[in-house]
Amino acid sequence: MEKKIDSSGVIKAKKHYEEKSAASRSESSHNKKTRFTRSSTESFAQSRAKISLKKSSPRAQQNKEDQLTRLNKVIADSGITSRRNADDLIQQGVVKVNGKTVTTLGFRVSPDDEISVNGNPIPQNIKKIYIVLNKPKDYIVSVKDESNRQTVMDLIKLKSRIFPVGRLDRNTTGVLLMTNDGDLSHRLLHPSYEIEKTYAALLDRNLLEKDAKAILAGIEIEGSKANVSELFIDPNNTRKVYLTLNEGKNHEVKLLFEMLGYKVKQLDRKAFANITASRLPKGDWRFLTKHEVFQLKKMVGLF
Ligand code: URA
Numbered sequence: 001m002e003k004k005i006d007s008s009g010v011i012k013a014k015k016h017y018e019e020k021s022a023a024s025r026s027e028s029s030h031n032k033k034t035r036f037t038r039s040s041t042e043s044f045a046q047s048r049a050k051i052s053l054k055k056s057s058p059r060a061q062q063n064k065e066d067q068l069t070r071l072n073k074v075i076a077d078s079g080i081t082s083r084r085n086a087d088d089l090i091q092q093g094v095v096k097v098n099g100k101t102v103t104t105l106g107f108r109v110s111p112d113d114e115i116s117v118n119g120n121p122i123p124q125n126i127k128k129i130y131i132v133l134n135k136p137k138d139y140i141v142s143v144k145d146e147s148n149r150q151t152v153m154d155l156i157k158l159k160s161r162i163f164p165v166g167r168l169d170r171n172t173t174g175v176l177l178m179t180n181d182g183d184l185s186h187r188l189l190h191p192s193y194e195i196e197k198t199y200a201a202l203l204d205r206n207l208l209e210k211d212a213k214a215i216l217a218g219i220e221i222e223g224s225k226a227n228v229s230e231l232f233i234d235p236n237n238t239r240k241v242y243l244t245l246n247e248g249k250n251h252e253v254k255l256l257f258e259m260l261g262y263k264v265k266q267l268d269r270k271a272f273a274n275i276t277a278s279r280l281p282k283g284d285w286r287f288l289t290k291h292e293v294f295q296l297k298k299m300v301g302l303f
Contacts, residue, residue: 067110067111068109070083070106070107071086071097071107071109071115072084072087073183074109074115074124075089075182076181076183076186077124077125077126077183078122078123079126079162079179079180079181079182080117081182081186082182082183082186083183084186086182089118090105090107094118095117096116097113097114098113098114099114111124127160128179128180128181129160129162129179129181129287130177130184130287130288130296131162131285131286131287131288132175132178132276132277133156133175133177134173134175134277134280134281134282134283134284134285135152135172135173135174135175135269135282135283136155136173137170137171137173138171139151139152139155139170140152140170141164141169141170142164143163152164155283155285156178156285160180162180163178163179163180165179165188165272166248166272169251169254171267172269173266173267174267174269174277175270175275176269177288178285184297184300184302187300188299188300190300191247193300193301195246195248195272195273195299196244196272196273196274197244197245197246197248197269197271197273198230198271199244199245199267199268199269200241200242201241201257201264201268202239202240203239203241203262203263203264203265204262204263204264205239205262206239207241207262211260211262212231214260216231219260221249221256221259222249222255226249226252227245228243228244228245229245229246230242230243231243239265242270273295273296273299274295275288275296
């Protein structure tokens with residue numbers, strides 16, 4: 001049995017994801033409005049005319065127009081980056097469509113256009129993959145390790161190119177999402193969406209109630225207060241603490257306890273954005289269900 005510490009009003013009420021989703025939806029629709037200005041549409045048409053080599057009838061042309069997808073989306077869908085970063089790449093002039101550099105934001109491409117970023121071809125219409133891994137100890141969370149140590153990629157034998165959503169320390173275990181959906185990953189990690197992560201930490205000594213209260217009141221790490229929304233101490237072992245944060249700073253749990261003079265001996269992530277790895281042995285993974293993917297997207301305004 002775990003005891004929930006009564007924070008007497010210090011625990012912040014959880015915000016409704018629906019509210020956040022609505023806010024981000026209206027923000028993203030606002031962005032769309034501002035990005036698709038008349039001049040950007042015109043420059044899109046002009047740039048497209050330069051690149052399109054084939055002439056077709058108005059009806060066929062309309063049909064082709066219907067197949068067009070924004071270039072930044074195609075780049076993000078390939079899994080190499082988010083849509084926003086893809087816009088930066090476009091503006092930097094490192095994106096080519098059919099061999100010609102495109103710097104116009106809002107530019108759209110058809111499924112048979114050949115796209116490259118920094119000279120590397122970008123395949124189109126890649127199937128989206130969403131995975132949760134129960135990360136074991138001693139695996140680096142990275143696609144590649146310069147020192148050739150084993151990475152989480154060694155645990156997932158899939159042909160598709162996926163990447164981890166955020167980081168866990170090498171000796172941290174537990175829930176790690178992996179995907180090739182650059183947009184979703186970017187949003188899940190963006191502080192504005194306040195995605196919740198729950199950890200079980202084993203400390204080097206019993207956590208004092210006054211320190212638990214200080215954590216809930218907000219300990220400053222790296223210039224801002226860590227927003228811990230819930231904290232439980234295991235009454236059978238008061239070195240064992242469960243806490244929920246909605247930030248994404250590296251080493252945040254260890255830093256938080258260090259500030260109060262504790263050392264984290266073990267750290268296991270129990271949930272990320274409500275996704276858990278319960279019933280998955282360490283080192284094992286599963287695909288997320290359609291419902292889980294829908295819930296994730298809803299949290300960050302992608303539905
Ligand atoms: N906080 C940490 O200190 N380490 C992790 O791996 C995750 C959160």
